[in-house]
Amino acid sequence: xxxxxxxxxxxxxxxxxxxxxxxxxxxxxxxxxxxxxxxxxxxxxxxxxxxxxxxxxxxxxxxxxxxxxxxxxxxxxxxxxxxxxxxxxxxxxxxxxxxxxxxxxxxxxxxxxxxxxxxxxxxxxxxxxxxxxxxxxxxxxxxxxxxxxxxxxxxxxxxxxxxxxxxxxxxxxxxxxxxxxxxxxxxxxxxxxxxxxxxxxxxxxxxxxxxxxxxxxxxxxxxxxxxxxxxxxxxxxxxxxxxxxxxxxxxxxxxxxxxxxxxxxx
Amino acid sequence: xxxxxxxxxxxxxxxxxxxxxxxxxxxxxxxxxxxxxxxxxxxxxxxxxxxxxxxxxxxxxxxxxxxxxxxxxxxxxxxxxxxxxxxxxxxxxxxxxxxxxxxxxxxxxxxxxxxxxxxxxxxxxxxxxxxxxxxxxxxxxxxxxxxxxxxxxxxxxxxxxxxxxxxxxxxxxxxxxxxxxxxxxxxxxxxxxxxxxxxxxxxxxxxxxxxxxxxxxxxxxxxxxxxxxxxxxxxxxxxxxxxxxxxxxxxxxxxxxxxxxxxxxx
Amino acid sequence: xxxxxxxxxxxxxxxxxxxxxxxxxxxxxxxxxxxxxxxxxxxxxxxxxxxxxxxxxxxxxxxxxxxxxxxxxxxxxxxxxxxxxxxxxxxxxxxxxxxxxxxxxxxxxxxxxxxxxxxxxxxxxxxxxxxxxxxxxxxxxxxxxxxxxxxxxxxxxxxxxxxxxxxxxxxxxxxxxxxxxxxxxxxxxxxxxxxxxxxxxxxxxxxxxxxxxxxxxxxxxxxxxxxxxxxxxxxxxxxxxxxxxxxxxxxxxxxxxxxxxxxxxx
Numbered sequence: 001x002x003x004x005x006x007x008x009x010x011x012x013x014x015x016x017x018x019x020x021x022x023x024x025x026x027x028x029x030x031x032x033x034x035x036x037x038x039x040x041x042x043x044x045x046x047x048x049x050x051x052x053x054x055x056x057x058x059x060x061x062x063x064x065x066x067x068x069x070x071x072x073x074x075x076x077x078x079x080x081x082x083x084x085x086x087x088x089x090x091x092x093x094x095x096x097x098x099x100x101x102x103x104x105x106x107x108x109x110x111x112x113x114x115x116x117x118x119x120x121x122x123x124x125x126x127x128x129x130x131x132x133x134x135x136x137x138x139x140x141x142x143x144x145x146x147x148x149x150x151x152x153x154x155x156x157x158x159x160x161x162x163x164x165x166x167x168x169x170x171x172x173x174x175x176x177x178x179x180x181x182x183x184x185x186x187x188x189x190x191x192x193x194x195x196x197x198x199x200x201x202x203x204x205x206x207x208x209x210x211x212x213x214x215x216x217x218x219x220x221x222x223x224x225x226x227x228x229x230x231x232x233x234x235x236x237x238x239x240x241x242x243x244x245x246x247x248x249x250x251x252x253x254x255x256x257x258x259x260x261x262x263x264x265x266x
Numbered sequence: 267x268x269x270x271x272x273x274x275x276x277x278x279x280x281x282x283x284x285x286x287x288x289x290x291x292x293x294x295x296x297x298x299x300x301x302x303x304x305x306x307x308x309x310x311x312x313x314x315x316x317x318x319x320x321x322x323x324x325x326x327x328x329x330x331x332x333x334x335x336x337x338x339x340x341x342x343x344x345x346x347x348x349x350x351x352x353x354x355x356x357x358x359x360x361x362x363x364x365x366x367x368x369x370x371x372x373x374x375x376x377x378x379x380x381x382x383x384x385x386x387x388x389x390x391x392x393x394x395x396x397x398x399x400x401x402x403x404x405x406x407x408x409x410x411x412x413x414x415x416x417x418x419x420x421x422x423x424x425x426x427x428x429x430x431x432x433x434x435x436x437x438x439x440x441x442x443x444x445x446x447x448x449x450x451x452x453x454x455x456x457x458x459x460x461x462x463x464x465x466x467x468x469x470x471x472x473x474x475x476x477x478x479x480x481x482x483x484x485x486x487x488x489x490x491x492x493x494x495x496x497x498x499x500x501x502x503x504x505x506x507x508x509x510x511x512x513x514x515x516x517x518x519x520x521x522x523x524x525x526x527x528x529x530x531x532x
Numbered sequence: 533x534x535x536x537x538x539x540x541x542x543x544x545x546x547x548x549x550x551x552x553x554x555x556x557x558x559x560x561x562x563x564x565x566x567x568x569x570x571x572x573x574x575x576x577x578x579x580x581x582x583x584x585x586x587x588x589x590x591x592x593x594x595x596x597x598x599x600x601x602x603x604x605x606x607x608x609x610x611x612x613x614x615x616x617x618x619x620x621x622x623x624x625x626x627x628x629x630x631x632x633x634x635x636x637x638x639x640x641x642x643x644x645x646x647x648x649x650x651x652x653x654x655x656x657x658x659x660x661x662x663x664x665x666x667x668x669x670x671x672x673x674x675x676x677x678x679x680x681x682x683x684x685x686x687x688x689x690x691x692x693x694x695x696x697x698x699x700x701x702x703x704x705x706x707x708x709x710x711x712x713x714x715x716x717x718x719x720x721x722x723x724x725x726x727x728x729x730x731x732x733x734x735x736x737x738x739x740x741x742x743x744x745x746x747x748x749x750x751x752x753x754x755x756x757x758x759x760x761x762x763x764x765x766x767x768x769x770x771x772x773x774x775x776x777x778x779x780x781x782x783x784x785x786x787x788x789x790x791x792x793x794x795x796x797x798x
Contacts, residue, residue, distance in 0.1 A: 028563050029563040029579050031294050032461060032564060035461035036460065036461050039458075039460065040505065047294070047335070052339070052369075069579070070581060073584070099578070102588075103585035105585035106585065141577075141578035142577075194571065195564060196567070238785065239784035241568070244568075244780075245507030245511060247507065248510075249503075249505030250505070251505075251507075298728070301561055302776075305725045305727055311674075314602065314631070315604065318605070318637040319603075319638065323673075510773065511774045511776065514773025515769075515772070515773040518725060518771035518772055519771055
């Protein structure tokens with residue numbers, strides 16, 4: 001698998017033209033920031049979590065993003081119902097197992113979702129990806145206790161087991177799909193000081209999956225766009241506060257030229 | 267009905283002097299950004315949604331804003347209880363039927379609220395306003411699938427039926443009240459790329475309704491202030507990220523002079 | 533008690549080096565902004581509220597922050613369970629009684645938490661602190677109806693009664709501990725126009741308490757850092773929108789030199 005500047009630019013243009021509806025069942029912390037990132041990219045976010053309406057909302061969506069960052073039983077039930085509707089409708093599901101490994105409730109929920117309603121893409125940090133297969137993985141809350149490199153082997157195993165494209169974010173982002181592993185080397189260290197940029201990456205995976213039928217390519221495109229917008233934003237920022245806004249501005253203004261200049265993918 | 271520069275400036279000064287408490291039962295996505303907009307304007311926002319306390323919280327409020335953007339059964343029950351308390355206390359109720367038409371749960375909830383506890387102001391985009399009366403209206407998640415112009419006729423009908431001032435936001439904002447229709451032509455296209463600015467408009471309707479006994483005039487004032495702050499903010503912004511902050515700064519700094527220069531109302 | 537530039541700088545360095553996990557059960561309005569403030573300071577925030585996991589999450593945390601800003605029965609139950617786990621593990625608990633006095637549900641919940649699971653630090657505005665002891669205290673929603681000075685006497689009483697360091701924020705911040713009262717005179721009036729900066733102060737109390745065994749000193753350090761970052765941020769801001777980001781940038785960049793120049797503590 002390979003993602004070229006042209007591929008990425010075509011995907012961005014498709015999102016801007018179609019404005020695909022991305023249905024998010026996500027955590028309270030990032031609802032605002034991920035909705036803003038989806039809008040800045042050109043997608044049309046919708047947030048809905050009530051069991052009374054998630055299936056119907058999936059009906060107007062082109063992708064479903066499930067993020068377990070602040071889960072509770074009613075929300076988990078809605079996640080399952082929405083995911084079943086998404087599978088029936090054959091729209092892509094993206095799962096963010098936030099904090100898997102930090103509590104058994106999160107690990108268990110992530111595993112059950114993967115088993116019952118297999119997602120097209122799973123995006124997490126190294127600790128989270130490892131925790132899904134390995135009960136003994138260490139974690140530090142919602143931040144990773146391991147580098148992304150150390151999770152590639154287990155990411156491959158997880159891909160083999162569940163079929164999803166596995167995206168492990170870190171200094172280097174790895175995307176493991178049917179045709180192998182892609183590395184994305186974009187991004188900036190200051191991004192780790194803005195809450196929820198991992199969740200934003202997951203939401204953008206949803207937008208790209210809505211226009212690209214290859215889940216691994218969609219995930220790689222999302223990670224590249226995240227990293228490039230982060231680099232452009234960080235260069236103009238004095239800290240994580242200003243990075244938040246410059247990141248969104250960069251997403252909004254992203255040009256073929258920016259991609260050509262910044263893209264580091266292999 | 268007419269809203270002059272003087273009317274609008276008087277209303278803003280009244281909000282800044284009285285700092286009216288605006289009680290919001292709103293969606294998770296916009297709680298932070300609408301609270302910040304209310305504070306920047308000079309009002310005092312409070313968020314409370316527990317059935318255990320909403321009636322008491324209404325007791326210290328000067329307006330109640332109900333927004334169904336991320337509804338669920340317990341929240342809907344609290345909305346009804348708060349609205350009944352607001353009617354008993356005779357403070358204005360503003361309703362934002364976010365996503366009406368997107369799911370039947372939202373359409374039904376909006377209709378039931380309007381019937382059982384008629385609001386003074388209903389603010390929505392064209393799709394949402396149409397969906398309240400017309401089961402066949404098209405929508406696209408929480409974004410409108412129609413222009414505001416196309417919803418004016420149905421907005422008049424809705425006004426006749428329920429008595430509320432109907433505010434339809436879009437490129438031109440329409441406010442339909444007892445004495446006719448007001449058009450507000452302020453605003454900037456970049457505002458559609460910031461999540462929840464429609465919800466912010468609704469929250470500001472609450473602040474203006476707290477100091478202005480004429481609901482239609484209050485809604486027109488809120489839309490004008492939104493649009494003017496949006497234009498001032500957008501002129502200084504490179505994208506929707508920076509627009510968020512420049513919009514709040516503009517709201518905070520808004521002067522009689524700004525209003526005089528920017529107001530486009532008829 | 534006294535907090536010197538050196539003490540404060542050592543505490544900040546300890547937070548940046550250890551990145552303590554601060555577990556927050558907080559309100560919907562501020563989850564994003566408080567997580568960002570903790571990250572900017574150097575701590576590692578985690579938000580979790582499900583009864584199914586709060587005890588386990590406390591197990592990986594170095595401090596627990598409880599904020600009743602948008603409470604409801606299931607959340608209150610989780611607060612008690614988390615606080616009991618925190619006491620068993622002997623990590624500090626910080627309580628923010630948001631809106632105590634505004635509704636009896638909030639006042640009652642704050643009192644019960646203080647009685648059943650005594651926190652190390654209670655931080656609130658004057659109205660909230662007074663409402664905990666005095667059923668007749670006036671409040672205005674979540675904003676204070678009284679100056680911090682007027683609450684010092686009742687703050688001392690509350691300290692005597694429950695043993696917690698009592699932090700009363702306002703134009704002057706007061707921290708009442710075993711060895712007396714500390715006054716912090718940093719801060720900027722524009723901070724009152726940004727939602728949730730009081731909640732952010734509480735969250736930072738958690739970060740400082742995670743590295744400083746003296747709760748009153750930790751609270752004074754948090755208030756000083758809030759105020760200094762607020763002053764630096766406000767000097768660069770044209771309104772509360774830009775203050776949000778400059779505040780975070782200032783937290784992130786805070787140097788020994790800044791502290792030396794700005795600290796006003798006695």
